[in-house]
Amino acid sequence: MYAEERQQRVVERARADGRVEVTELAAEFGVTTETIRRDLTVLERHGVLRRVHGGAIPVERLGFEPALAARDAVMTAEKERIAKAALAELPVEGAVLIDAGTTTARLAEVWPADRELTVVTNALPIASSLATRPNTAVLMAGGKVRGRTMAAVDDWALRSLADTYVDVAFIATNGVSAERGLTTPDTGEAAVKRAMIAAARRVVVLADHTKFGNDCLARFGSLSDVDVLITDAGLDEDAAAELSAAGPRVVRA
Template identity: 75%
Template sequence: MFAEERQQRIAERARAEGRVDVAALAAAFAVTTETIRRDLTALERQGVVKKVHGGAIPLERLGFEPTVAARDTVQTAAKERIAAAALNEVPAEGAILLDAGTTTARLAEILPGDRELTVVTNSVLIASLLAAKPRLTVLIVGGKVRGRTMAAVDDWALRALADTYVDVAFLGANGVSAERGLTTPDTGEAAVKRAMIAAARKSVVLADHTKVGNDCLARFGTLDQVDLFVTDTGLDTGLTADLEAADLKVVRA
């Protein structure tokens, strides 16, 4: 078994059981405890688990939400591939919605500057990035800005989105599962994401494979409410089949 496969199974076990033990994992995978500790260190760097004495706990069980700066440093190659695949869903003209997030920000970076597009976003960072592309019309949704994610949320954002209708909405997610659907740790951001889905003819979720199997505090949608899930090749075929059985089209980039 490759290290990446073992680490994904460790992450799945941590999410299912709430905690993993180094010795038990070493026995289960027939490897040394030193190998398991290296796996847990790799998963911690990816923002999946928090190492504790003798094992690890999934971050979502701790109620922990990494900052946008911290999330921007993990799974970078996967996020770039996801963004490149998602670019195929961007229309030649019209209007799109970009949710706040590090993967959607990668899509913003590669949006062609020669298209007549209107881009609506609740991300301060994405809006400032796109403002440098003169052919794009950039509209930023107002509201209270969450310092942890730099996303505008709450009533002002919801009122603006209620009067908005776009061709495609590109959304991020902290959790994607066949059982619980699409989730995020913050209720304010969940409300905004629900409004984005309602404001779009087509909804596309962008998230790397470490988000699959996560269940965070606030659900913002069921899998059948979105048209496409773009992830990376780190997602194994079994989990892909589970999502597709729940009526979600999956693209692995």
Template identity: 70%
Template sequence: MYAEERQQHIVDHARRVGRVDVAELSAELTVTGETIRRDLSVLERHGLLRRVHGGAIPVERLGFEPALAARDELLTAEKDRIAKAALAEVPEEGAILLDAGSTTARLAEILPGDRKLTVLTNALPTALSVATRSHLNVLFIGGRIRGRTLACVDPWALDALGQSYVEIAFLATNGISVERGLTTPDQAEAAVKRAMIAAARRVVLLADHTKLSADHLARFGDLNEVDTFITDTGLDERTAAEIESRGPTVIRT
């Protein structure tokens, strides 16, 4: 197992059970305790875990939110596949909305050059990425920029979304569960995401499997408000079927 795979396993396990133990991981993965401690140090630097005596706990349990750069470095292959699958949802013309997030940013990078689209986004990196493409009409949803996610929030963003209507909103989320729907750590971002759902004819959620059952402070939507949920094969078929029973079509790629 490569270091990246081992570290992803550690993060997944921590999110699933609430903590990880160095000795248990060392035995399970057949590596030394020192190797596990190095992995935990790497994951802590990336803002994904917080070291505690004998192990680590996921930052979500402490109310922390990983920065965009840290999230962008994980599950890159899965996020690329999700973004490519989302291309099938992009219309030939019309208006679409791109939420702030590491997977939605990948979709922005591969938007086809032969479609006449108006792209609304509250994500500063996404706006900069697509602004120079002559075939796209880019509308930046302004407001206060959150340094952690580089997303615009608060009244200016909400006012702009309240006056907009798009064909499809491509949404990101920090957490998704059958019990609690869609959640995110920040209340201001939750308000913007709710406004995005209200501004769209269809909602397509882009999220890798690690977002499953990771519930956060602010709830912004129900599963029945999502038309299509595109994720990776790390989501098992049983859970996918349970999610589909609540409304959205689930695509595992």
């Protein structure tokens, strides 16, 4: 097993159980405790785990939110597959909303040049990526910019979204579960995501499989609000069926 694959599984275990122990992980993967400690150091450097005595805890459980660059560096192949699958949900012409997030940013990277589309976004990196694309008009939902996610939030963003109505909203999320729905660590971003859902005829959620079963502080929607949920093949069929039963069509890219 490659180190990257092992580290990915460590993160999944930490998010599912709330904590991982060095000795247990070493026994499970058949490696030394020193190898596991190095893995945890790498994952802490990426901003997804926080080292504690004897193991590690996912940052979400400690009330922290990984910075944009740290989140962008993990699950890259899965995010690219999700973004390409999301292209099937784009209208031929019309208006769409794109939420701030590293997976939604991948959608901007593969954006088609042959469609007349207006994009409303609260994400500075996404606006910058799409502003020079042919046939694409970009509107920014203004507001206070969070340095951690480069997303505009609070009253100014909410006021502009209240007067917006689009064909499709592409929404990012930090957590997805059948019990809690869609969640994120920051209440300001939760309010904006809630407004985006209300502003769209159809809602498409883009989330890699590590987000599932990971409940965060602020709930901004239920699965019944979602038309399509696009994830990667790391989500098993039973979990996909459970989510689908709650409302959305689930696509595993």
